[in-house]
Amino acid sequence: MKMSNWQNDKHVQNWLENLKSERTVSNYKERFPKFLAWVKKTPTEIIDSRLEHLTTRDLQKRRFWEKQLVKFTRYLESLKDKEGKRTLSTWSIKGIQTCVQSFFSHNGCRLVFARKELDVEPAERETVEKEWIPDNEDVRMLYKGCKSARDRSILLTLYQSGFSEVDVSNMKIEDFNFYDSNGNWQLKPYEDVYHARLRAKTNILQQTCISRECIEDIRTMLQNRGFPKEGFLFVSQKGERFTPRFINDMIKEIVETHLSYKTLEWKTKHLRDSYMNGLLMAKITQEVKDSMVGHKRAGARGSYGLAEKTIKANYDSAFKFLSINGVGSSTRKIEQIEQQTAMMQNTIKTFKIQIESQNKTIENLQKMIREVLIQKGKIKPKT
Numbered sequence: 001m002k003m004s005n006w007q008n009d010k011h012v013q014n015w016l017e018n019l020k021s022e023r024t025v026s027n028y029k030e031r032f033p034k035f036l037a038w039v040k041k042t043p044t045e046i047i048d049s050r051l052e053h054l055t056t057r058d059l060q061k062r063r064f065w066e067k068q069l070v071k072f073t074r075y076l077e078s079l080k081d082k083e084g085k086r087t088l089s090t091w092s093i094k095g096i097q098t099c100v101q102s103f104f105s106h107n108g109c110r111l112v113f114a115r116k117e118l119d120v121e122p123a124e125r126e127t128v129e130k131e132w133i134p135d136n137e138d139v140r141m142l143y144k145g146c147k148s149a150r151d152r153s154i155l156l157t158l159y160q161s162g163f164s165e166v167d168v169s170n171m172k173i174e175d176f177n178f179y180d181s182n183g184n185w186q187l188k189p190y191e192d193v194y195h196a197r198l199r200a201k202t203n204i205l206q207q208t209c210i211s212r213e214c215i216e217d218i219r220t221m222l223q224n225r226g227f228p229k230e231g232f233l234f235v236s237q238k239g240e241r242f243t244p245r246f247i248n249d250m251i252k253e254i255v256e257t258h259l260s261y262k263t264l265e266w267k268t269k270h271l272r273d274s275y276m277n278g279l280l281m282a283k284i285t286q287e288v289k290d291s292m293v294g295h296k297r298a299g300a301r302g303s304y305g306l307a308e309k310t311i312k313a314n315y316d317s318a319f320k321f322l323s324i325n326g327v328g329s330s331t332r333k334i335e336q337i338e339q340q341t342a343m344m345q346n347t348i349k350t351f352k353i354q355i356e357s358q359n360k361t362i363e364n365l366q367k368m369i370r371e372v373l374i375q376k377g378k379i380k381p382k383t
Contacts (some may be wrong), residue, residue, distance in 0.1 A: 014107060031096045050109045069111060156214035209311065277321075288310065
C-alpha cells in the first residue's frame with residue numbers, strides 16, 4: 001500500500017470510525033502521516049509488527065514501538081526553521097504523540113510508557129515566555145470588536161460558561177427552552193439560564209449557566225434569523241453549522257485586530273481558562289467548581305449530582321467577575337429600574353384610559369336613566 005492511500009488501511013478505518021469527535025478525526029488525519037513518513041511503514045505493517053513483538057519474551061523487542069515513539073519525539077524536537085528556532089511547540093508535539101497512541105490503543109495494542117518517558121523538552125521561547133490568560137478588560141475589548149450578535153454570543157458562551165469551542169459548535173436550539181408551547185420567546189431578561197451537557201472530549205457532565213448577557217445577544221441573533229425553532233444554534237451566513245475551526249478563526253481575527261500584540265500567544269482555550277479564573281476569584285468550592293468546568297470530581301463525590309439551584313447560586317457569585325456589559329452592576333441595575341419604571345408608567349396610562357372609558361359609560365347610563373324618569377313624569381327636565 002502506498003503512503004498516499006494510508007486512510008484506506010483497515011486498521012486506520014477501524015481507528016477513525018471509533019472516534020466520536022469530527023474535529024479529533026480531522027486533526028489526526030493531519031498528524032498521523034508525519035509518523036508514517038518517519039517510520040516508513042504502512043499502518044498494517046506497524047500493527048503486525050507490534051503484535052509480533054508482544055509475543056516475545058525479549059523486553060527490547062516488546063518495547064520496540066514505545067522506543068520508536070520516544071525517538072520520534074526527539075526528532076520532532078529537533079526540527080528547526082531558517083532562523084534556528086524550533087518549529088513545533090510543546091503542545092503540538094504532544095498532540096502528535098496522542099494521535100499515535102490513539103492509533104495503537106484503538107487497534108488493541110496500547111503503548112505503555114514509564115512516568116515522564118514521553119515528556120517533551122520545552123522550546124527555548126517556552127522557558128521564558130509566560131502563557132497569556134486574558135482578563136475581563138481584554139475580553140471586553142474583544143466583545144466590542146465583534147461584528148454581529150452571533151459573534152458576541154459565541155464569545156460570551158466560551159468566556160462566561162466555560163464550554164470549549166467543540167461543545168459550543170454542537171449546541172442546538174432544541175437544547176434550550178427559548179420558546180413556550182406557542183412558539184413565543186419565554187426567557188425573562190436579566191436571568192441566567194442553567195445548562196448542562198456532556199463534554200465532547202471527555203464525556204463528563206459540565207453544569208454551568210448561559211449568562212443573562214449572552215442570552216440577550218442570542219435572542220438578537222435568533223430574531224435576525226426569524227426565530228428558528230430547531231437546528232444548530234450557531235450557523236454561518238449560509239446556514240451551515242459554525243465548526244470549531246470557524247470559531248477559532250473568527251475569534252483570532254478579532255484578536256489580531258483589537259489585541260494585535262497578543263496574536264502569537266492567543267488560543268481559544270484561553271477563554272475557558274479565564275472562566276476558571278473567574279470561579280477561583282469567586283472562591284467557589286473545588287467540588288462545585290469541578291462540575292462547573294466539567295472535570296471529574298474526586299472520589300465518591302463524582303457519584304452524586306449537584307442541583308440546578310446550587311449551580312445557579314454559585315454562578316451568580318462568579319458572574320460579577322465575568323460580566324462584560326455590567327449586568328448586575330449598579331449602572332445596569334439603574335437601567336433595569338428605569339425599564340421597570342417605564343413599564344409601570346405604561347400600565348398606569350392604560351388604567352387611566354380604562355377609567356376614562358368607564359366614566360363615559362357611567363355618564364351615558366345616567367343620561368339614559370334621567371330621560372326615562374322625565375318621560376314618566378317623575379322628574380322635570382332641566383331648563
